[in-house]
Amino acid sequence: MQGxxxxxxxxxxxxxxxxxxRLADLAREADASRPAVVMDGYFADQPLxxxxxxxxxxxxxxxxxxxxxxxxxxxxACRAFLAxxxxxxxxxVGGGSAMDAAKVARMLVSNxxxxxxxxxxxxxxxxxxxxRFVCVPTTAGTGSEVSESAVVAAGPGESYKLIFRSPEMAxxxxxxxxxxxxxxxxxxxxxxxxxAVTHAVEAYTARTxxxxxxPLALAAIxxxxxxxxxxxxxxxxxxxxxxxxxxxTQAGIAFNSANLGLAHAISGxxxxxxxxxxxxxxxxxxxxxxxxxxxxxARQKGETIARVLGAESAAAGISRLRRTIGLDLxxxxxxxxxxxxxxVAASAARSGQVRFNPRQADQGRIRAILEAMRRPTGGRPPTxx
Ligand SMILES: [Fe+2]
Numbered sequence: 001m002q003g004x005x006x007x008x009x010x011x012x013x014x015x016x017x018x019x020x021x022r023l024a025d026l027a028r029e030a031d032a033s034r035p036a037v038v039m040d041g042y043f044a045d046q047p048l049x050x051x052x053x054x055x056x057x058x059x060x061x062x063x064x065x066x067x068x069x070x071x072x073x074x075x076x077a078c079r080a081f082l083a084x085x086x087x088x089x090x091x092x093v094g095g096g097s098a099m100d101a102a103k104v105a106r107m108l109v110s111n112x113x114x115x116x117x118x119x120x121x122x123x124x125x126x127x128x129x130x131x132r133f134v135c136v137p138t139t140a141g142t143g144s145e146v147s148e149s150a151v152v153a154a155g156p157g158e159s160y161k162l163i164f165r166s167p168e169m170a171x172x173x174x175x176x177x178x179x180x181x182x183x184x185x186x187x188x189x190x191x192x193x194x195x196a197v198t199h200a201v202e203a204y205t206a207r208t209x210x211x212x213x214x215p216l217a218l219a220a221i222x223x224x225x226x227x228x229x230x231x232x233x234x235x236x237x238x239x240x241x242x243x244x245x246x247x248x249t250q251a252g253i254a255f256n257s258a259n260l261g262l263a264h265a266i267s268g269x270x271x272x273x274x275x276x277x278x279x280x281x282x283x284x285x286x287x288x289x290x291x292x293x294x295x296x297x298a299r300q301k302g303e304t305i306a307r308v309l310g311a312e313s314a315a316a317g318i319s320r321l322r323r324t325i326g327l328d329l330x331x332x333x334x335x336x337x338x339x340x341x342x343x344v345a346a347s348a349a350r351s352g353q354v355r356f357n358p359r360q361a362d363q364g365r366i367r368a369i370l371e372a373m374r375r376p377t378g379g380r381p382p383t384x385x
Contacts, residue, residue: 004210006257009170010135010146015246017238019177020048020136023091024055026173030132032089035060038078038102040094040138041067048180052093061085065094069271069278070101071153072115078105091134092171093180095192096142096278099135100150103169106133115152115162121352123148123165135171138180139192140231140244142278143199143252145174154272159347161272176249178242186232189244190325191279193228196248198282200224201318202261203254205293205301206356210258217254222308223247225321232325262289262361265351266369269344276334283327284334288369289357290315291382296359316381323379331373341370 014022027035035056043049044064053060063081066074078101082090092102107118110129118124135145144150149165181189200220203213227243234240266289267281276284294302294315302314309317322328345367348354354361361369372384 001211004208004212006210006212007148007167008146008253008256009148009167010174011172013146013174013176013249015176017177017179017242019175020051020180021055022175023052023134026132026134026175027056027089030089032132034085034087035089035091036082036087037062037091037093038065038081038098038105039063039092040065040098043093043138048093052091056089056091061087065098065101067097069153070097072155074101075104075108075115075152078102079108082106082109087131089132089134091136093136093138095137095139096144099137099142099144100152103144103150104152104164106131107164107166107169118164119162121163121165126166126168128168133171134173134175136175136177136180137245137248139184139188140181140241140248141192141196143196143248143255145171145176146249146252147256149256159269159273159343160350161268163352174249176245178238178245181241181245182236182238184235186235186326189232189235190327191277191283193224193231193244193248193325194283194322194327195279196220196244196251197224197228197318197321198263198286199251199255199260200247201286201290201305201314202263203251203258204305205297205358206258206261207358208257208259208356213254213258216250217258218304218308220247220251220254221305223250225309225317228321229324259356260353261357262292262354262366265348265353265357266344266366268351268353269347273344273347274335274339280327280329280334283322284329284331284373285369287315287319287322287377287382288372288384290318291384292361292365292369293357293359313381319377319382320379323377328376328379330376331370341367345370
């Protein structure tokens, strides 16, 4: 057995339908008198805001994060909000954008200085913040509620994203309430759900996967394969929402240690260079990267994924799942005409995720995968030339 390292910095995961109400207990438990909430802007004028105020107390301060993926400006605005007044409880409510912005901004309060000083894919030492930190994901999802990392767009024209990593950044409590996902429209369910699928599949097949991450990653693949199509087709199906939320958190714990792979390397480049939303970029890439990875996974994890997905191969199952949730996408439909695919391949090849991929991929191979991604699969098994 090869050596491995597994860490899980989030001390508690709480799941229940209506678990949001537990915030009142968590605030009491933390003896919190100065709560702050960072929430997805989508909820800023929704009843959830008043509910949070009722649970946490009238002195609760609120900050809304724009719905787009966080960039410097979003994180700096969040830092300014947190630095305005001391806080002893921070609650981040939303998708990956709100949680990642809150995670990084909280570290900037305890580690003052420029944003870049904390950015490094391998992580830099960070001083912890004394507040209790609770993450409440509203989508399934990024897994950010249990990961020690966060991603922030570097800025317009930059070919990379800033990556932050430290156990100090992780939430103390991940509070999973599937009721919060009931209002997510199908397109959001599909895109965020496919991000979770990609986390699960890439964590399971990464070179740094371990006997600790594998069971979580595999359970996540199974849960998402069975329940994501239902959550997509019937948005108010609470059991399907619950299964997807639990699976995305399992995938988050798995990839926190096992890392990711080539699909995330490519989706990171597509996001940084062309603003392709993260979930859609993963949906574009994963069938093809799994077709590319097939030789490295033959008779082992590839077969296990295929069996769980009920397909002839892992790539075929992922291609079919993608089509079932309306994500049979073509690169040509999301990139501007004449987009420089060589630049995308170069950026992906420089990503820190490539080295965890089960099969070695250089810029030339990534360029070939991007070429294949230009057309949809129609749900059929993807075959690379
Ligand atoms: Fe992701």
